[in-house]
Amino acid sequence: MAEEQGDAARKRISGYGFGDISTVMSVEDIQREAEKIAARAPGIEALEALANRDSFVSVDNLRAGYGRMEILHDFSLRVAKGQSLCLIGPNGAGKSTVLHSIFGFTNIMGGSIHVGGNDVTRLSSNEKLRDAGIAYVLQDNSVFPQMSVEENLWMGGFLKPYTMEAREAAEKVFDKYSRLAERRKQPARVLSGGERRLLEISRALVMNPDVLLVDEPSIGLEPRFIDVVFEILHDLQHTEGKTIIMVEQNAKKGLQVADIGYVLVSGQLAKAGWGRDLLDDPEVGRLFLGG
Numbered sequence: 001m002a003e004e005q006g007d008a009a010r011k012r013i014s015g016y017g018f019g020d021i022s023t024v025m026s027v028e029d030i031q032r033e034a035e036k037i038a039a040r041a042p043g044i045e046a047l048e049a050l051a052n053r054d055s056f057v058s059v060d061n062l063r064a065g066y067g068r069m070e071i072l073h074d075f076s077l078r079v080a081k082g083q084s085l086c087l088i089g090p091n092g093a094g095k096s097t098v099l100h101s102i103f104g105f106t107n108i109m110g111g112s113i114h115v116g117g118n119d120v121t122r123l124s125s126n127e128k129l130r131d132a133g134i135a136y137v138l139q140d141n142s143v144f145p146q147m148s149v150e151e152n153l154w155m156g157g158f159l160k161p162y163t164m165e166a167r168e169a170a171e172k173v174f175d176k177y178s179r180l181a182e183r184r185k186q187p188a189r190v191l192s193g194g195e196r197r198l199l200e201i202s203r204a205l206v207m208n209p210d211v212l213l214v215d216e217p218s219i220g221l222e223p224r225f226i227d228v229v230f231e232i233l234h235d236l237q238h239t240e241g242k243t244i245i246m247v248e249q250n251a252k253k254g255l256q257v258a259d260i261g262y263v264l265v266s267g268q269l270a271k272a273g274w275g276r277d278l279l280d281d282p283e284v285g286r287l288f289l290g291g
């Protein structure tokens, strides 16, 4: 019975993009090992060094969750303007909850969140999007299939309806992405998986955010679209100076593309480093990359 449960658990985790660890470790082993790493968690000095001591987004000792359930315990984060950061870790570690908290979807029980020096801890999601320059790209398919591509895009400006600013921002997106411009009058249901993802990211750009929170950009995409989506994020970071904080189930890919990687375990930061350094880190490799 116990062996059967172990097999089931191994099968579960082998499907989550951490590489082929199905024959190596059980979920319980990974959790135990990861908690040992968490006991040596980096301090704020180390996080500030990764952000070049010039933090644009600062999360300090955050305690947050859903209802009365605390998911994040004393979580801190630093990222500079125009940097990218990827959160990796086991299922249920609280990675999406970090994005939810920065965007105002959780109950904040303690700690603070600052963006560009402003305290945004208690702002609503609408205020974060409209006033604080933070946008969130959902993990789930959030395209409205019956609406046209351009109507989907205009929805991104729902907090500034009928303004020239929102219209101009949408036109800018069409200028940039001819794939969407060619299909602007067609219903969004005709788009491929990759084009839908592009539309979702573009919709978040209509409010011209400084910070893009991207939840699992590669989820559900065919392999040929995954690189396209990461190229788009790379371009937004490097040519438009967007600050990107993402969660990525494909840990290897996430650490390849992001400047900074954070490993989250049981709602706590366990490890932080340059994405490329974490790729070569034996502990991270063994637990999360199938190395």
Ligand SMILES: Nc1ncnc2c1ncn2[C@@H]1O[C@H](COP(=O)(O)OP(=O)(O)OP(=O)(O)O)[C@@H](O)[C@H]1O
Pocket: 066, 071, 089, 090, 091, 092, 093, 094, 095, 096, 097, 098, 247, 249
């Ligand atoms: N809206 C919600 N209401 C209540 N509990 C939630 C909600 N969203 C997430 N949780 C719980 O919070 C915990 C952390 O979930 P979260 O989605 O942040 O983890 P994750 O690391 O992103 O996991 P995964 O890799 O599986 O997506 C889980 O126990 C989950 O069940």
